[in-house]
Amino acid sequence: xxxxxxxxxxxxxxxxxxxxxxxxxxxxxxxxxxxxxxxxxxxxxxxxxxxxxxxxxxxxxxxxxxxxxxxxxxxxxxxxxxxxxxxxxxxxxxxxxxxxxxxxxxxxxxxxxxxxxxxxxxxxxxxxxxxxxxxxxxxxxxxxxxxxxxxxxxxxxxxxxxxxxxxxxxxxxxxxxxxxxxxxxxxxxxxxxxxxxxxxxxxxxxxxxxxxxxxxxxxxxxxxxxxxxxxxxxxxxxxxxxxxxxxxxxxxxxxxxxxxxxxxxxxxxxxxxxxxxxxxxxxxxxxxxxxxxxxxxxxxxx
Ligand SMILES: Nc1ncnc2c1ncn2[C@@H]1O[C@H](COP(=O)(O)OP(=O)(O)OP(=O)(O)O)[C@@H](O)[C@H]1O
Ligand SMILES: O=C(O)C[C@H](Cc1nc2cc(Cl)cc(Cl)c2[nH]1)c1ccc(Cl)cc1
Numbered sequence: 230x231x232x233x234x235x236x237x238x239x240x241x242x243x244x245x246x247x248x249x250x251x252x253x254x255x256x257x258x259x260x261x262x263x264x265x266x267x268x269x270x271x272x273x274x275x276x277x278x279x280x281x282x283x284x285x286x287x288x289x290x291x292x293x294x295x296x297x298x299x300x301x302x303x304x305x306x307x308x309x310x311x312x313x314x315x316x317x318x319x320x321x322x323x324x325x326x327x328x329x330x331x332x333x334x335x336x337x338x339x340x341x342x343x344x345x346x347x348x349x350x351x352x353x354x355x356x357x358x359x360x361x362x363x364x365x366x367x368x369x370x371x372x373x374x375x376x377x378x379x380x381x382x383x384x385x386x387x388x389x390x391x392x393x394x395x396x397x398x399x400x401x402x403x404x405x406x407x408x409x410x411x412x413x414x415x416x417x418x419x420x421x422x423x424x425x426x427x428x429x430x431x432x433x434x435x436x437x438x439x440x441x442x443x444x445x446x447x448x449x450x451x452x453x454x455x456x457x458x459x460x461x462x463x464x465x466x467x468x469x470x471x472x473x474x475x476x477x478x479x480x481x482x483x484x485x486x487x488x489x490x491x492x493x494x495x496x497x498x499x500x501x502x503x504x505x506x507x508x509x510x511x512x513x514x515x516x517x518x519x520x521x522x523x524x525x526x527x528x529x530x531x
Contacts, residue, residue, distance in 0.1 A: 241313045243322060246274060252327075257287050262327060272312065275323040282321070290391040291321065297390040298323075300365055307358035309378070309388045328378030328386040333443075337374055340528050342450040345478055347526050352444050353517045354385045356508050359440060363433045363504045366396040370431055372439035373420045374446060383525040392416065394431055418459040419452040423491045426463050433504075434493035441488025441496075448481055449474055453489065467491075484513040 246263040252273060253260040263274045282288055298311035313324040333351070337343065343351070355377070362369060369376075369390065376389040392415045416425055422438035425431050445453045453471035456462040465471065469491060473482050487497035498505035509519055 241315050241324065243315070243317060246272070246324070248274065257281055257285060257290075263324075271327045271329075273309075273325045273327040275325060277321045277323075279316075279319055279321060287391075293393060293395075294389075294391040295323070297367055297393045297395065298325075300367060300395065301361075301390075305358065305361040307354055307361070307385050307387060309386050325388075326380070326386060328388070329381040330379035330383055332375050333377040333379070333385070333447075334374035336379070336528060337447060337450055340450075343447040343528065344526070345448070345481070347528055348444060348447040348481070349514060349517060350522060350526050351385060351447065352440070353514060353519070353522055355440055355443065356505055356514075357519075357522075358385065358387055359433070359436050360504050362436065368394040368396065368431050368433055369436050369439075370394055370425070371416045371420070372436050372443070373417050374443060375417075377443070396432070418462045419454055421463075421466065422493070423467055424493050426467060429493075432493055432499075434496045434499040437488050437496045437498055437505075437508075438490075438493075441485050444481065444488070445471075445485050448478070453485075480512045484511050487511070 245266055247266055249262040249264065251259055252262050255275075258275050258277045260273050260275045263272050264270070265272065277291060282291055295311070295314055298309070301308045301310075303310045309328065310326045311323060312326075313322075315322050315324075367390075369387065369392075371389060371392045372387070376387060378386045378388055380386050415421075415431065420439045420442045422431065422435040424435060442453055445451075454462050454465045456465060469489065471489065473485075484497070490496045494500055497511065498508040501507050508514070509517075
């Protein structure tokens with residue numbers, strides 16, 4: 230039995246990487262572009278200060294992100310992959326796939342809005358990604374254009390699993406955790422689903438609501454539910470108060486209306502025996518070959 234390949238099993242340390250520029254900042258993290266000194270491969274390394282995590286009581290968030298990324302593994306190309314984690318005295322390190330081409334949000338804002346063809350392509354990649362999440366029993370809970378990045382070949386890479394939910398994880402029923410769950414707001418106002426606002430359980434259908442919001446935003450450049458304050462946005466969400474611009478594509482309108490439904494189980498795909506067959510069969514995806522989406526179309530304004 231040959232000795233294990235050292236490079237495969239040795240716990241990495243920051244000395245294994247050359248840290249380059251800062252490519253992003255989170256509320257608890259700094260993300261660096263880094264190069265593996267042995268292979269020159271590029272990674273995004275998300276660095277968190279232990280003191281900051283402890284002070285802000287975010288250890289559960291960090292532990293959750295690590296656990297979900299490990300569950301996702303590397304068999305679906307639409308998710309950022311966690312290669313290694315390690316720590317030193319003061320910091321934690323996540324070594325992740327480097328998303329070279331930035332955020333979907335930047336692309337939407339740069340173009341103003343996507344063409345119908347471009348929207349169909351990226352909506353299809355998102356559907357395939359959500360099928361995989363459902364298969365793995367994960368709810369992202371904070372899906373939004375800032376958390377959908379592009380890799381070097383302009384395929385999507387979904388990030389940010391700190392607020393994700395692992396279905397079937399036993400929820401301790403003690404009073405304390407019930408209270409914590411009740412008041413632990415999850416998500417981002419403009420994309421949060423009604424069930425989370427009504428403090429009902431979030432399910433994979435919560436991500437379908439967010440998908441509806443993202444498709445609307447790719448086609449209009451605007452979020453469907455917007456307002457001057459979170460409270461007013463929540464009111465609009467709960468009243469389904471949104472509208473389509475004049476001349477909006479009828480088929481796209483039909484699809485979005487089937488996602489932006491208050492009752493989670495009534496959303497298109499929510500009750501599919503084979504997820505997400507009923508979404509794949511919607512007229513909006515008529516030209517999509519689900520077994521091979523082909524190369525991404527180049528971005529062009531609508
Ligand atoms: N794998 C990656 N490749 C390239 N950029 C990334 C990657 N992961 C995160 N980023 C960028 O780094 C920034 C911080 O991301 P991170 O997920 O650490 O924090 P966040 O979730 O955005 O912030 P918050 O903690 O407030 O929710 C983001 O702007 C994101 O675009
Ligand atoms: O080495 C491992 O994989 C396990 C450790 C566990 C771990 N050590 C921690 C220290 C602190 Cl202060 C906070 C959290 Cl959430 C911590 N989690 C760890 C290290 C790095 C990362 Cl990114 C996550 C977890």
